[in-house]
Amino acid sequence: MTTLNLAILAALALVSAAVLIAPLRRALITRSLFATYKKILPAMSDTEKTALDAGTVWWEGELFSGRPRWQKLLDYAWPKLTPEERSFLDNETDELCRLMDDWQTTHVHQDMSPEAWKYVKEKGFLGMIIPKEYGGKGFSAYGHAQVITKLATRSSASAISVMVPNSLGPAELLLHYGTDAQKQHYLPRLARGEEIPAFALTSPQAGSDAASIPDFGIVCKGLYQGREVLGMRVTWDKRYITLGPICTVLGLAFRLYDPEHLLGATEDLGITCALVPHDHPGVNIGRRHFPLNAVFQNGPNWGKEVFMPLEFIIGGPAMAGQGWRMLMECLAAGRSISLPGCNTGMMKMTARAVGAYARVRAQFKMAIGKFEGVEEPLARIGGNLYMSDAARVMTAGALDLGEKPSVVSAIIKYHVTERGRQSVNDGMDILGGKGICLGPQNFLGRAYQQLPIGITVEGANILTRSLIIFGQGAIRCHPFVLREMRAAQNPDAARGLVEFDAALAGHVRFSIGNALRTLGMGLTGAAFAAAPAGVAAETRAYYRQLSRFSAAFAFLADVSMLTMGGDLKRKEKLSARLGDILSLTYLCSATLRRYEAEGCQAADAPLMHWSMQDALLRTQNAFEGVLANFPNRLIAAGLRALIFPFGKPCVAPSDKLGHQVASILITPSATRDRLIADSFCDFGNEEDPVAALEMALGLTMQAESIEARIRAAQKAKQIAGRSFESLLADALAKGIVTAEDKALLERREVLRQKAIRVDDFPQDFGIGNPAAHVRPAEVPAAPASHREAA
Structure with a gap:
């Protein structure tokens, strides 16, 4: 062996020792990286930290791993209704739908009719999430979701009026954080409909940036019911508050300050949530907003230096300043159930009614649904509904498993509402003149008017896509990034260095592994990628392609974060496209899970194939959008060669497949029934x-x-x-x-x-x-x- 060989071996040994021996690695490599990392790590506010810590990581974490364990997905139980929930859906919910005439609601009453409101209260619609011990229904998240979805196939006013008390609001917050006395007083009254709740969060100066609400309270002493108590003087100005104009109890979010230190050493206690009777002195319940002919109750409220005792705080004085955490931990219900349910309901009604119309309406002696030009939007309506409903149901099932998937809730809120918008727009194109003339016979016009509501609320879609999905997902779902950040913020520097070193070493192995898998699957067309045993033969290629995209996404995300660092937060277009990749692979996962759960029925396969091929093409386009706009063009070229070594593999669904999907919508069949299942139709009523x-x-x-x-x-x-x-x-x-x-x-x-x-x-x-x-x-x-x- 030559001296040169010995030198090379010695050098390799030293490098290996520096990498593999942790104490040596920390001394030679990690310590300097740790110091640099702490300097470049963007400052994080307490509200950002709370948002990152809120909720749980579920299947989206598998997709971010680069090696999704598909059997784990298949092992998730597909949700089912209990006999009680099924009865309520088929009987009470159907009856409420019959009481709702959308034209009368929007044109005559400008609200649900008095009969419908009476029925909602008497039959327990406002207490679906309240446990039976408090007089509620105690429904599962899936049961709750099905009721909202069915109501939305009939009328947005009923769906929204019912969903708000059952999502992010007083009942949800009381269940998780309320004192025993608050629960015993309010929950039975809410369940019986004796109290109408509203939750006031949004301010004129703080819409999507809810953490910066200007509304405030000052801890002080004052008179309440004739005696001096410790309380707070609260000033607020809220708008867009659903059920606000008719509420009897107002959930109120504001920032609480304690300048006299009556509660402790901290002056700025943080965002606080309180429960305030509507007739409490100083509370002003305003008039109504007019939200695009959805005519649900919505309006402003305000108060100036309103004194209220600390017992009004949800959870009592001990929960002062904990409001942001409370809101973040409970946000999944509104995003995972209410809005996806409303928009999927609109999509089901569109698929049912527009599909039938396209077969019944004839032009040039042929049903218009058989024109190829009409088949194209019909295929989108069917495919988007199949995928959206799959994601909605799977996510509701996750909530019933105890998950609070904050990233997933943002994913389905954004993508289901956007697909709902596309579907209703497509339906309007097919209806033509009938769709644009409002009246009792127009079943789609009001849904078309109301679409922007779902796009706007619970976090505007633009913000959700460009900032939240990847911005939060990259930290929460990545197996190492959050560990590295927490290590850098550890006040014990020595302990932080050890934690950072372990996370960094794992991160390096993670990135290298994903890079190798990305290249390997790119060179082989994912022919040997993981696909779970026992799945339908027609879905195996999709599992393999998703495995390929998962590895490529994990590696691309790592490279993006490494090269752009904190600037990636400001590269909103790139962040949005990275979020699209994560989102679309989640929607694809839900679609495959649905197909398996429903027995892999051959007649349903066109819906599955169309939605998968369309989503995979969108995923590929999102990759291309990142690579085409990546700031470092040399790195972009290398990434493109790694991810797509032989070009892009995905193509749009064929015209033949689109024809098959369109045919499902215009032809009565068991497949069509499954697609529009649990949508309301007043069978036998010729005037409907x-x-x-x-x-x-x-x-x-x-x-x-x-x-x-x-x-x-x-x-x-x-x-x-x-x-x-x-x-x-x-x-x-x-x-x-x-x-x-x-x-x-x-x-x-x-x-x-x-x-x-x-x-x-x-x-x-x-x-x-x-x-x-x-x-x-x-x-x-x-x-x-x-x-x-x-």
Whole structure:
């Protein structure tokens, strides 16, 4: 062995020792890196720390690992309703839907009707999350989610009015943090509907940046019920408060200060949540906002130096200053259940009604749903609904497992509301003129108007996508980043160095492993990537592609954080695209889990394939968006070669697949029933536009073979007629159709005319007399020139 060889071996030995022997590594490498890291680590406020610590990491952590354990996903129990929840959904919820007429709600009452409000209170809709020991329903998160979703298929006003007391609000906060006395007093009253709760968080100067609310309270002594007590004088100005105008108890968030140190040494105690009766002296309940014809109760409230005792604080004085943590820990309910439920409900109604309309409505002697141009939006409606509902159900199931997935809740809030917007917009395109003329027969117009509400509330979608999903996910879901940050913030420097060294060593191994897996799967097309045993053969390729994208995402995230550091927080477009990758792989995971849970039914496969292929293409485009705009172009080139060595593998769903999905929406079947399951339809009520469409769809399917005989006879000049009636009469006389056939076609024609009719109004739109807003519901005989011949 030469001297050179010995020197090389000695050098390798020294490097290995420096890397592998922890004390030596800390002395030679980590100590200097630790010092640099602490200098460049962005300052973090207490509210940011609280937000990062809130909630739990669930399946999104597996996706961030680069090696998702697919069997773990399949082992998650797919949620099911209890018999009590199923009964409530099929009976009480259906009855509330029947009490809701969306046109009457939005045009006449500007609220739920008095009968509907009475029913909501009496039947326990406001206490679904309250345990039975307090008089509530004690429903699971999934049961609660199903009720909200079904109500949204009928009316946004009912869904929103019911969801708010059951999500982020007084009941949720009392359950987790309230004193025994507060629970015993308020929860039974809330469950019985004797109290109407609202939660006041948003201020005019602090919308999405809720942590900076200017509302404040000062700890002091004052009179309450005739005696001097320790309390606080609170000044606030709130807006956009749902149920605020009719609430009887107001949940209030404000920052509490203790300048006289009556509670302790700290002056700025932090955000605090209190429960205040609406008629407490100094409380001002304002008038109503008018949120885009959703007409649910929403409005401002305010107060100036209102004295209230410390016992008003949720959890009592011990919870003063703990409000932000309380809000962050409970936020998952609103984001994971309420908003996804509302938007999925709109999507189910759109799929049902627009799908039926596309089969019933004919142009150029063909159902419009069979035009390729119409098939395209129909396919999006079906595919987006299948994936969104999968994510909604799986996430509700996570809550029932005890999870509080803060990142996942942001993911489905953003993506389900955006897909809901796309679906309703597509539905409006298909409906055309019927969709833009409001009235009792327009089943989609109000949903179209109300779409921005879900986009805006519980964190505006722009903010959620560009700042929260990756910004929070990169720290919470990454197996090492949060450990490194906490080590750097450890006041014990020696202990912090040890913790940082261990985390850093793991982080390096993690990044190298993901880099190697990314390259390996890129070179082999993920042919040998992990796919769980026992899954359907048609899904294996998707599991493998998701494994590939998971590894590539984990490595790309590491490189982005390493090269951009704190600047990545300000690179909102890049952060948004990285968040899209994490989000879309979560939606894909939920879709595959749903397909397995529902028995891998072949008839449902087009929905699964379309949604997976569309989402994987979007994921690939998000990767491309990051690489194309990566600040360091040399690193970007290297990343592209590593992630896509032979080009991009994903393509858009084919036209053939889109045709299959569109056909599901316009054809009655068990697959269509599963897609729109637990959506409301007032079957048998011909004056209800959705019910009329469903009945017309069934008869249209029966009539198609009869119409084919008539067209053939007409083409052979065996029969003739200038109108539908005369043509049908001639066909009967010539024996082309039977009397039963004729009766079926006539009945179908009546229902079809009901389904496609458009409302008209008096000149003043019935403003002086809302009850006379529309002519009596009748189906006028259309002129022959305006009818489609059979």
